[in-house]
Amino acid sequence: MSALAPDDVTRSPALGRPRDxxxxxxxxxxxxxxxxxxxxxxxxxxxxxxxxxxxxxxxxxxxxxxxxxxxxxxxxRSPATPPQPEGESLRENVHSLATWLARSISEQDVGLLGALFAGMRNDAGLAQAMRRILRRDETAMTDGLLRQAAERLAPGAAPLFAEVASAVIVHRVVVGEPCDAAFIAHLVDDILLPLLRRT
Amino acid sequence: MSALAPDDVTRSPALGRPRDxxxxxxxxxxxxxxxxxxxxxxxxxxxxxxxxxxxxxxxxxxxxxxxxxxxxxxxxRSPATPPQPEGESLRENVHSLATWLARSISEQDVGLLGALFAGMRNDAGLAQAMRRILRRDETAMTDGLLRQAAERLAPGAAPLFAEVASAVIVHRVVVGEPCDAAFIAHLVDDILLPLLRRT
Amino acid sequence: MSALAPDDVTRSPALGRPRDxxxxxxxxxxxxxxxxxxxxxxxxxxxxxxxxxxxxxxxxxxxxxxxxxxxxxxxxRSPATPPQPEGESLRENVHSLATWLARSISEQDVGLLGALFAGMRNDAGLAQAMRRILRRDETAMTDGLLRQAAERLAPGAAPLFAEVASAVIVHRVVVGEPCDAAFIAHLVDDILLPLLRRT
Amino acid sequence: MSALAPDDVTRSPALGRPRDxxxxxxxxxxxxxxxxxxxxxxxxxxxxxxxxxxxxxxxxxxxxxxxxxxxxxxxxRSPATPPQPEGESLRENVHSLATWLARSISEQDVGLLGALFAGMRNDAGLAQAMRRILRRDETAMTDGLLRQAAERLAPGAAPLFAEVASAVIVHRVVVGEPCDAAFIAHLVDDILLPLLRRT
DNA sequence: AAATAACCGAGACGGTACGTCAAGTCTTGAG
DNA sequence: CTCAAGACTTGACGTACCGTCTCGGTTATTT
Missing domain, CATH: 1.10.10.60 (Homeodomain-like)
Structure with a gap:
């Protein structure tokens, strides 16, 4: 059971009225x-x-x-499920993943980022739990990418994708600028693909 | 004059006792x-x-x-002055810049990031001012890099460096993990140099 | 229940922790x-x-x-209890009542008068409540007087006593002069008794 | 010159620009x-x-x-000038005086009464000045009354009038009830005239 | 004429208290 | 033991005035 299940604070054994x-x-x-x-x-x-x-x-x-x-x-919240890679080219799949990740972060994780800023100093354990949540989506994402296009990727490309894509999008969101189509294209073409392609 | 000078709220022309x-x-x-x-x-x-x-x-x-x-x-605060590129190799200079940036962000800018994040929703103008501050250091940083090694860099590499390096470091800091030497080396060798080098 | 009981502002029926x-x-x-x-x-x-x-x-x-x-x-505060009329003459009883009233007003009610004066404009209901408090003592006072010497008093003398005695004493207090024995004698002999006596 | 003239606080000799x-x-x-x-x-x-x-x-x-x-x-404020006694009966004159006094107090002196409540404790000299102002009208009033009807009044009636009438009206005002015609009639017929008439 | 001294407007400044909000804890009665 | 309701202490919020203090600039009298 997760460290953030709703019995976080105090839980006595099954005695008395159970929680609703x-x-x-x-x-x-x-x-x-x-x-x-x-x-x-x-x-x-x-x-x-x-x-x-x-x-x-x-x-x-x-x-x-x-x-x-x-x-x-x-x-x-309903668990984040990244889109299956359906495109033919690597760029298509990377692009759709980046689009999904950008929306996911900017729409759903903004509050979590705020909590991270606020909670980090006070509660290391909690900060760790929040890190874990933040990474859940990132890592779930790389699976599909790997299965579909492993041969076309540089070695170690999948975790690199998760790290860099998340970082750039989070930075963009924190700084308060929109993750629009132009930004996604820039992210994919200028940053992600050069890093991922087998050189 | 800067938009954040301490006469931010209301200031009439020279009348009455001046501010101390x-x-x-x-x-x-x-x-x-x-x-x-x-x-x-x-x-x-x-x-x-x-x-x-x-x-x-x-x-x-x-x-x-x-x-x-x-x-x-x-x-x-005392304006951030990035180290002048003194190394011989491109890697040396990028590495020292990344080291300096990591320390600068993790030591000084965490509060700024929190403020940015909190103030964004309420005050667009304020958010813009804080973005400007954040970028001041980033751009100051790339100048030296450009002067010293322009011929060895891919076109458009300098702003890319600022964007990606800041993003990855900020993400690392937000997520609460240390920006130690191993991380800096990873950042430089696996991410920054491949992006910057003339291909 | 009095209009000034400590549940003045908002009070729902018996729910939640009761007030201490x-x-x-x-x-x-x-x-x-x-x-x-x-x-x-x-x-x-x-x-x-x-x-x-x-x-x-x-x-x-x-x-x-x-x-x-x-x-x-x-x-x-402990409810004001005027002295029972124990004297034999009407003057004795009126004098003791006036003495008691003067001390009561000058010692305890000055703050009340200030509150009344300040609160009047803002809150008519509050002003009424404070008037009621002020009069509580005045009317309580006249009871004893009436019981003891009804036959010797002019008709309607009791409320007149309360009104005039309070007014003159309050005026004296407001104006900041002492309610000493000479003043009390003057009040009783020159003002109250002439008004109260059956003519 | 009055103690409340607008040079109350500090006044140096006639040097420099005079006050406007x-x-x-x-x-x-x-x-x-x-x-x-x-x-x-x-x-x-x-x-x-x-x-x-x-x-x-x-x-x-x-x-x-x-x-x-x-x-x-x-x-x-424009100095208070009580009406000249123009009526034929004593009651007429007393009544017009009481009416004038009631309006004067309830309209103009309310603020002064508030200042009295507030300032009494802190500044004895100021309180005395305010007392003097409050009595100015009261005493000015008795002159006309005396000139016109001295022979019909009990000895010492004039100051008694000033004292009692002011007291009852001030009390009425402080307590926040209106000084309407009925109250004035009550004041004149039940309190003032019985006290003033030669017995 | 110049110097001096007080005046005046504007408004900064250190304070005190205001009345409100939310945090986190505690207490009741009911289930 | 759980739950809804709500009282309680605590701490900070942002505002309003207080009474004092500079500022730049304006009259007057006095050398």
Missing amino acids: SGRDRAILDATLSLLTEMGYEQLSIEAVAGRSGAAKTTIYRRYRDKAALVAAAVEH | SGRDRAILDATLSLLTEMGYEQLSIEAVAGRSGAAKTTIYRRYRDKAALVAAAVEH | SGRDRAILDATLSLLTEMGYEQLSIEAVAGRSGAAKTTIYRRYRDKAALVAAAVEH | SGRDRAILDATLSLLTEMGYEQLSIEAVAGRSGAAKTTIYRRYRDKAALVAAAVEH
Whole structure:
């Protein structure tokens, strides 16, 4: 079981009334929607309680603080499934992967990045958990790429793709500029393909 | 004059008692030190007031909010001067630049990144100002590189260096892993040099 | 239940943790003591919070503003019990009542008067509540007078006593001159008795 | 010269540029209008400065604090001139005097009463000045009454009138109830005339 | 005429208190 | 033991005025 499952804070053995899993879903859904509406900084646990209909106690029983709550919410969202490589050329597949990754990061992981900025210093364990989530999508992505075009790639290209593509997109998002088509093309043609191609 | 000079909020022409530039320095110094001590999120304007000996109103008269204050403080710090390329090989120079950039980002700019991330949504103008600060160092950096080794570089290599190196280092820092020598070597040999070299 | 009970602002039926009546007492006691020490104008809610050991929010949860807090505190004080008429002559009883009233007003009600004066414009309901408090003592006072000497009084004399005696004493206090024995004698012999005596 | 003339705080001998009496008027007029608009408590010196076009320095050079400013403003207003006794009966004259006094107090002296409440404790000299202002109207009033109907009055009736009438009206105003016709009639017939008439 | 001294506007400055918000903990009653 | 509700302490927020202090510039009197 993941380190961010909703029994993070304290869990006594199965005694007394069991936790209501409906509350879990309500809390995480409310967190996700508020996160995309207002961003990490503006997100208040009080607002999560209000929208989810849960008492603050119920939230704090599950998550130590805002960072843990956000991490759990992001992890809880429908798991990211990168597109299968369907194109014929390597560029097509890299391009579609980059497009998907850019949207995934800029739409869903923005809150997580905020939590990372905020939570890193205070809680090493939590920061590690958030790193893991952030990388889940990145690594899941390389599998398809490898299966489809291993022979055309330079050795060690797949992890390099995950590292560089994520880094450049995250940087772009953090800096607040849009990940539009021109940027994706630049990323693919000027950075990724030169690095990936067997030289 | 810079957009983040301490007369950011409101400033009429020369009327009334002029602002005390000593207060400016005290405020920005206190902000910088508290920023590196406690990080962006934990930084409170009240603490800045306390340490700088300035009244809260004196701070709010100059900076609208925490993000603007942090931006001004980071801009105010001793300007980052990248090392002059002194090595003989291209790799030497790229390596020293990357080393310097990694330390600069991980030591000084983490607070700026947090502020950027927090302020983006609320204030587009502020976000733009902070982007400008971030890029100031990046571009300053590429000048020396260009002068020294222009003939050995692929066309358009210099801005590419700034973009990719910053992105990968920032990502590493955000994710909370150390920018040690091994990482720098990996960055230089596996990513930067292949991209920069005339093919 | 009185309109100034400490559930003045908002109160839902029995839900959640009930208010701590110990906090009520501490707040009102601190208010009373600070009121007599420093007067209405100098009384700050922050000081009440400090002395009572309650948080500012706990005070604001109960009382909208300083005027409401002061009104509640004055009402909370040990109820004013005028001396029973023990003298034989009407003058003796009127004199003792006037003496008691003068001390009561000049010692305890000055803060209340300040609050009344300040709160009147902003909150008609609050002003009415404070009028009620002011009159509580006045009317309680006339009961004994009536029981003891009804036959010797002019019709309608009791409320007239309350009105005129309070007015003259308050005026004296507001104007800042002492309510000494000479003044009391003057009040009784030149003003009150001529008005009260059956003509 | 009055103790509240606009040279209250510090006045050096006739050296340097003399004070601008236009500033005096502007400041006191602004104070009076703001006083009637918002009451004593809500009146801020900053607002007086804004409305009068005077700098805060210019106000503080003249008046120590808000109480002194208000006292000067009330004293500065067009001097109160009670109506000449024109009626034939004593009741008519007493009634017109009471009516005039009630309006004068409730319209113009409310701010002064607030200043009295606030300033009494802090500044005995100022409180005395304000007392003097408050009594100016009261005593001016008795002259006409005495001239016109001395033979019909009980000995010592005139000061008694000033004392009791002012007290009852001030009390009514402080408590926040209207000084309407019915109240005036009650005051005249039930309180004043019985006290004044030769018995 | 120049020097001097007080005046005036504007507004910065260190403070104090305001009234509000959210964080995280605790207490009740019901299930 | 869980849950909703909500009281509680704490700490920071951003604002309003306070009373004091420079500034540049304006009158007046006094050398």
